[in-house]
Amino acid sequence: MRVLAKAVSELARAEPGKMIELSGWVHRIRELGGVSFIMLRDRSGLVQLVLEGKTDLTLESVVSVQGTVAVNDKAPGGAEVCVQHMSVLSRAEPDLPFPVNGDMSKVGLDVILDNRPLSLRNPRIRSIFRVQSTIIEAFTEYLRREDFTEIKTSKLIGSGTEGGTGLFEVDYFDRKVYLAQSPQFYKQTMIASGLERVFEIAPAYRAEKHDTPRHLNEYVSLDVEMAFISSEADLIELEKHLLAHIFESLVRQNAEDLAAWNATVPDPDAVFNAPTIAHDDALELARGELNRNSADGSSRGGAGQGFFEITPEVERLLCAWAGREKGIELVFVNQFPRRHRPFYTYPSSVSHTMSFDALFRGLEITTGGRRQEQYQALLEVLPRFGLKAEDLKDYLAVFKYGCPPHGGFAIGCERLTQKVLGLANVKEASLFPRDRRRVSP
């Protein structure tokens, strides 16, 4: 019966000399005075094996061992296994392109991504995806508890609702279809169906030529939609609860993974201190923050002319301000101008909308808002956006036959992972990232 590495320390104290079986990867080999010390890696962690004599093992080979547990305060974890028998289940070739057990921060990002099957073996890199798994789990857990239903909708759409820009085209039998940029229309359909509260976790696609540390052409979208809201304030409240639950779950389940990145998540309670700032005020605030920095001499220059939209620089400035003033680098910006938002966004005035973004540690992680549910209002607004009712028949059918007030948002899973761990590039938070040049592995 196999035992996991993490159990050895306790076993050695409780039953020293007990014979156990372990399986895993050869993480490190050290030979010293006629004895081989092998660090064995399994899904639970690392444990030291001690063998008499030299070994012809190669790093990364998969082995199964039988041996006796012993307390050894000098061994990592304070215990080790004295090997009686070892069998090699799968021998690794010795020509590793880089040391899996080394400091991967010295290996370039392209090398890490080109060699994903190997780089993912590095415990610190692998920990990114344990954190991501918990983010997905906690997101799901909170929403199910609040009576949300999980849905799975098609990623192949017959036409782009807002035109074909930014869409990847797919050869679908004798015609062209597109990869969905978001499940929003399907979420709205399910709201109107009477489920009222839905969420979806699925890939989303953007055919944008960006190559920046914040963009992916394929990402995992954590999507939420909820009926019977009054304004975007209800959605911001929901997102605060979601983030607090995610942070709380990470502290509970991923302490070691966070420590590997020297990362701390915000205090779950502090999430509720996060300010909501209207778009136009946010631009002013960012200008003030920039001037403050340049007065300090800590920035590259003044911002005499101010900002006209929420740029990446504004996102960083607002989060820095909130970190200082509110104790958390999380800001909700609401009330975006109508011209910055899609046709379906619910207006809050002639010029502004019930929409919001969430900015976390200097990066937009969420876009959302209340949607227009009034059929006549939708028909009226379409021409102003250059759209025709004929082209949106399926979409409009949702509203033609009664739809409650509703809205929703999406959290970018990789961006949230990136910011939780403080990764330099969002691609590090995608197992097999896709960008303009990268389509494998």
Place this chain on the structure above:
Amino acid sequence: MRVLAKAVSELARAEPGKMIELSGWVHRIRELGGVSFIMLRDRSGLVQLVLEGKTDLTLESVVSVQGTVAVNDKAPGGAEVCVQHMSVLSRAEPDLPFPVNGDMSKVGLDVILDNRPLSLRNPRIRSIFRVQSTIIEAFTEYLRREDFTEIKTSKLIGSGTEGGTGLFEVDYFDRKVYLAQSPQFYKQTMIASGLERVFEIAPAYRAEKHDTPRHLNEYVSLDVEMAFISSEADLIELEKHLLAHIFESLVRQNAEDLAAWNATVPDPDAVFNAPTIAHDDALELARGELNRNSADGSSRGGAGQGFFEITPEVERLLCAWAGREKGIELVFVNQFPRRHRPFYTYPSSVSHTMSFDALFRGLEITTGGRRQEQYQALLEVLPRFGLKAEDLKDYLAVFKYGCPPHGGFAIGCERLTQKVLGLANVKEASLFPRDRRRVSP
């Protein structure tokens, strides 16, 4: 503060005359002796509203009402709400293409799918997707408890591992990529990375021209992969536990949804009685079953020549046999011939493999098996399948550097939903199904 429909019955008994607020859809209107009886539908169910006089409401309009609760044994649920105030949040146009509150079994499948935004409002149709949500939840819950990590992998692949047949082609900037048929290669990468146990819930694509009640061109694949197994028997054992947990969860959470379809799930304990039959024996068994049926006069004819592969007819015969003999229509067929399985399947002999299918209620819902983890063995087998090592560099890198014995399987989410509820066509179990002709809504 809004109250849900399902709470009214208890409130009426505890606090008759209490004023409450309800929101939902106008499901049905009946006028009788100067009084209007309105069935209001929300995410929790239906409740009767009583209004003095006639009403100009349209079916499917969304309303919010205030009224007092009252016990009424003649009302559905034994209670009703006497409306004091009603506001129409969203008026439905009166030209519904079919009655949402009617018997949808009389509406053709194409009409149901063409009008998804409306047909999904029918409570019985909507219940399919509450069942599906529980299937996904229970699948996840069981695996997380067993220390599996959830992963999200790319659906855009640079090349088809087994050639380009059956793949949809995507225009990706200046090149062609493909939609993934399965995440198997990525699951195996994560096994070898040391996570050891992973699962993924994601869309999968098959560019096959089938148009049958059992095929979808896009489906949700419930994928599992596990290290340190001995044979496919370990995987069959895992799938039994998963199915038992899914069935148990459905009984607990979806009793009403199951009742709406007159569906019963197998006793979770009976899952462990499901037989495992070797492929060649299964063909013989199916032949015997067919002869038995024709002797009964209950089948269309004899099977003198027998079967040469597991056809849909064989799947039905085997499940019928198991239902009669083992008390559950679930059969695991293992030991498929090598020529029927992909190159990476682990051989159990010169001619057969450590592979299996799961058949449930006459339909294959799972394919899986142990994979070959030995690098040299993979290199040797490739030419026999017409494949070249150069084309599989990324795949082979997983095994070149040490990979434990492992295997996995995938459950088709829509097929399992279909068979749980006894739906005639798998498309009924997909929110927005894609087939050769259908790419919208």
